[in-house]
Amino acid sequence: MKLGQRLLVFYFLILGLVGWFVLDLVFGQAKPLVRQSAEETLVDAANLLAEIVASDARDGQIVITPALRDALNRYAGRTPDADIWGLKKTRIHTHVYITGPSGTVLFDSRGQDEGKDFSRWNDVHLTLQGRYGARTTRSDPQDPSTSIMYVAAPIRDQGSLIGVISLGKPGRAIEPFVQRAERYLMLYGGLALLVCLLSGVLLAWWLSRRVNRLRRYAEAVANDERPSPPRFRGHDEIRDLADAVTAMRRRLEARAQLEDNVTLLTHEMKSPLAAIRGAGEILADEVKEPALQRFTDNVIHESQRLSDLLDRLLAMARLEKLESLPARKTSVSVSALVQEWRRSRYALLAEKQLEISVNEGSLQAEAETFKLALFNLLDNAQRFANENTTITVHVEAACLTVTNTGPMIPDYALGRVTERFYSLPAPGQEKSSGLGLAMVNEIASLHGGSLKLENAHQGVQARLTLPE
Structure with a gap:
């Protein structure tokens, strides 16, 4: 109806x-x-x-x-x-x-x-x-x-x-x-009811007509058309709703255009970066002079760093386009994913002589995005961990905590570390892209959960909570 x-x-x-x-x-x-x-x-x-x-x-x-x-x-x-x-x-x-x-x-x-x-x-x-x-x-x-x-x-x-x-x-x-x-009462009462009914029909038609105009406008926007915003006489809730829909449409269009530009830019830059990195590796094999070797090493390093940044930007753009995750979730083994991450980061862990401690446990989550979130949390913990320490991963109920021993987060930065492009310098390392924790926070929101970072004893603890 x-x-x-x-x-x-x-x-x-x-x-x-x-x-x-x-x-x-x-x-x-x-x-x-x-x-x-x-x-x-x-x-x-x-x-x-x-x-x-x-x-x-x-x-x-x-x-x-x-x-x-x-x-x-x-x-x-x-x-x-x-x-x-x-x-x-x-x-x-x-x-x-x-x-x-x-x-x-x-x-x-x-x-x-x-x-x-x-x-x-x-x-x-x-x-x-x-x-x-x-x-x-x-x-x-x-x-x-x-x-x-x-x-x-x-x-x-x-x-x-x-x-x-x-x-x-x-x-x-x-x-x-x-x-x-009684006849007069019946007559005038019936006439009053008829007038009220006609008034109700007119009111329902008027409201339905305004709502239908707004509905057609919203459907046109959903179909990627560019209709003119509906104009309503008077100032009421339907007009306010039409203005809100128009404002939302403009913000979504601006956001979609920005995401498309970022996606296009990253795709266009990957090929040149791969060519630069390949050229740098060829030059590194041919150049023997120490000064030039440092130059070619820097070219390879920076091209790899830019490539990693582009990969993160693409992943972030894909996450932001998701309205929600698939309703069906699976049981994800955290310890298995941690072992996979350890094998892929073997060299970095060996360089700082870091150990990984993880208990047996699993969480109900969308496997692909949860893996991305866990790897980013572990990368962040590895980056800020002191040498010869242990990164602890603990699973309990629907909560995952990753704790490292290292510099604490300053009070002024505690509320901003999950913002996009906001990062803190790690000892002896370059400043990161500031996208890792932002992606984890986005994944937590898509799952209906939350991400919280807080200073722990001689380090930092990241707590990822998912709905059961």
Whole structure:
């Protein structure tokens, strides 16, 4: 699934969940809110009628006069023909009844319950106790749509409670307003979700378009093309990423060009150097004069030194081009490699009368690069070791240490000895190329390990740590 599609699905999922919770909450509150509004209206009407009834009271008793009865009956039979926000009201749904101080019904607008005891109903019972009285009762207990909401108000004469008047509103009269509110909520909620969805589609398209432009640019760079950097309006993370990719591309191009030039230069110089060295060796066989022999020896020595430097530069360039080593590593015997190095450096070791001490052990590493790293560590140890001493190679777990006895590294150089072309002079020898430890450090990084040099007792210890 593409990024834009994932963003759209994730966005719509969150939007849908939030919309569902909000609509569910609003739908759950729609009916109670309409009922609360109707109840508030009934409270006002009940108290108004209570004052009208109280005006006819005599000697602390409720009197249902013929005029009052006739007026309430006419009220129940009216046809309002009202248009309430698009809903037609053609009849009066309010039920009115009046009870005395004992709860006996004195008047019923439906003419059904006069003379009955309503003192057990909450609206009457609570009002007679001086509290707010209200109840909801179903005419059919099994049918929720038959519920009727009653609100009562006290009838007082000179401060004394002489009866209760109750007004009832059937749920069927309120239901059309609830349904209309729910329809509006569904309509506007659906429109809001649709607008949000369209906004999400537009946002996903916009982000996907910008990301795709950046992706095509990166792919073109990876294919060695030279595309123009993408330009984005505004300043955001995608533009910052595009600038970072462009900067990385330029640095990589500059580095690749330098590596190619170094590789080309070293290859071009090897043949002339081999010719110079060959000529020097021929001259050394022919020249007998001591001064000229020193000259030809110097030509041979320097040409060999330059050839070694070129070999190291080529090896360093190959290492730097590697992004990573092969995932499959092998068990490399350190002692076998040390013996191989000893045979190849026999003359140098004999000249300084150096001994090699190595324990049996192996490391998990890429064989070719590890061999290069170990040989460079041993070459460095041999170069700085004092005469008649021992170079110690120790393997333990995933750590290799090479220790020699000789001059220590000055404090100012401890952090720089692994830098490229940085070297310290060895006693009685020329300054080296400064590439050996840099190559070891690069190999350690390729393996995911580390190289650390530190001064040990009367010498230097190089610690190469590889991941297990």
